[in-house]
Amino acid sequence: MGRVLTSNGYVLDESPRRLGALSVVPDEERADLPRLRERLRRDGYLFLTGLLDPEVVLGFRQYYFGLTGAVIDRASYRKVLFDQIVPGPEYGAFCAQPAIKGWFEWFLGGEPFLHKRKIIRQIAPGEDGIGTATQAHYDLVYLREGSDQVLSAWIPLGDCPVARGGLAYLEGSHHRVLEEEAAELLKRPAASMTADLPGLADEYDARWLVTDYAAGDVVIHTAHTIHAALDNVSEGIRLSTDIRYQRSDEAIDGRWQNHWHDQDWL
Template sequence: MPTSNGYHLDESAHRLGRLAAVPEREVGDRDALRGRLTRDGYLYLRGLLPAAGVQAFREYYFSRIGSADRAEFRKVLFGEIVPGPEYAAFCSQPALRGWFEWFLGGETFLHRRKIIRRTLPGENGIGTATQAHYDLVYLREGTDQVLSAWIPLGDCPVARGGLAYLEGSHHRVLREEAAGRLKRPAASITADLPALADEYDARWLVTDYAAGDVVIHTAHTVHAALDNLSETPRLSTDLRYQRADAPADVRWQQHWHDQDGL
């Protein structure tokens, strides 16, 4: 049974479902993809990136993170990996940047603040997994048309703690944002995913991700991470692309750090 921050997800058919991958016939159809993104709030693109490159970056990461000491871990992560050329190259690789240029129909801008998340087996409890939220609350000083890419760095079955999406949540968020009823501060909504599903009367959508998969989601789509119930570390990265001619949140133009206040 999947959990998030220790909460057991309701596995009934009206509260838990499978994330729908973009069918092969639509992968190269930009209009169909845009319609799907508007309807669903996400695009699950299987095999968008070369799996070998994803695995190579995963191996690079764990080759540098060799110490169990917390201070040493943070020193390497924020001092070497995050600002390093290997990570920069991975996040702007042609298969990714080129897709966004094609999809957005113009020159793109990649936010400098890019995040790598690692969850070890057995870690759970409030504050371990990313709590339910939508990205606009953290990016209000730029365009609301910024798109997030969530990338599992290696195979990530449900038990390893991938990302879950609250089905159709962006429609409600868009309505309430437009009406001024949901001007949330930069904070998560809740760690209690089952209660949020009841509130929205919606399903959490999950799937078994493979290396090379990418999920694109809008700034209004509610999502959260599951706990890692496997025996293998879960590693992922999330980054933000937008059109270069749209306003960008200036606070997101420094390298990510866990004490950057965002």
Template sequence: MLTSNGYVLDDSPSRLARLEPTPMEERDDRDALWARLRRDGYLYLTGHLDPAEVLDFRRYYFQSLTPTGLVAEGSDPVEGIAADGDLDRGSYRRILFDDVVPGAEYQALCAAPRVADWFAWLLEDEVHLHKRKIIRHTKPGERGIGTATQAHYDLVYLREGSDRVLSMWIPLGDIPLERGGLAYLEGSHHRVMAQEAAGTLRRPAASMTADLPGLADEYDSRWLVTDYTAGDVMVHSAHIVHAGLDNVDAGGRMRLSTDIRYQRATEPIDWRWQEHWHDQDGL
């Protein structure tokens, strides 16, 4: 049983299916990738990054935040096992926003050759990485609306620049279904693009809903899910609707992921995304 913010997803074949990995024979074919991205709204690139480098950053993240009471005492930080006690929120915010987010380790991950050079190859241009890069963990058993990322599409938060921004969501460690990975609403980008073109979706930035099963019914579509492993990445358009699942990992392991955005440097850039991410930045 899969849930998101407590809502139980309909697991019938008309409402739930698996993400389709991009075939290896298409990985070096730019035209094939663009055709797939236009059709599906996403590229699921399994094994795109070196798993060891991804896990090294996972270890660094949880090791950095161990003094806050986030990680179970005596556990290996790379496992990301959540502690049972209270979190020192002041210390957590200071370390996350003053050390981790602007740090060299995070920048190196987000601008690694398999990321930056790959986007430059795909876009056939000089590329720009948005400075505002978001990294989040989710503890098992957390409940309440907003714990898991609610259904949304990225463009509502990026209206001051190009609408051709591409997002890359990177699982920082294995994220099987029970650990709460991203789910994508199949084909939703086509409807969103049509409504954007008609001007019917121009409203203040906001998530669409926490009710994923209701949204699937509204779109008459399926939520696409998978078991992500370290090294996988998702590249998606700014128009496809996606959301997070709840973390119900029985072993207490936290889900950790980051989402970053690249675009052609020659296209308009949303100025609001040119400062480091902070939970008080208004976006």
């Protein structure tokens, strides 16, 4: 992979017992609904390469940087992000484009519901230290007031090689989380688990799974799958969005029905 991989400054153990590669859904399974659902149950995620048109993804990236590229201070950036981009029709259309919404309708077997709280993350090269990269967590701790069958879609907005700080998944973690949730051992206020990815891998005796993402790729993961972001040790900006869909006839967490702001305390 070329460079030492870190997350919030913690150096990942890159031995084969602690680091592996995400498994791509093979072409022969892409249209096989029962096999896809079984794969999601087994793995906790679906890595769908090329689900979106790369030109659409890059077009949104260009729109984003067209608004933020000239900003010279954080206050101005925040104003553009939270006042223009997040509530804007361009972002809404991107997140509900047929290639995404249609896929969820097919996979869920019912009318899909997109949570209004949708997140965009921008990480520049060299940004590290505790609190920079997304710490290890599973989404249910933030979505307790709705269905636990909500699914997240993580979408790199442009190519995102491993060194650029893409998402990493803790292999098989959802099985243990499901067991501990059922035993009510993990009921807690919304909080990340830890910034110490190598320590968590040792605790779970599991591998962090990573890959080089390309524009157009999407990863779908369950609300019980532990994931985190790597630090950006590349020379390019990492831009991504994470959004959440569920069936519209299941319980919906009302706290997620406002536009995202980094001061919304969720």
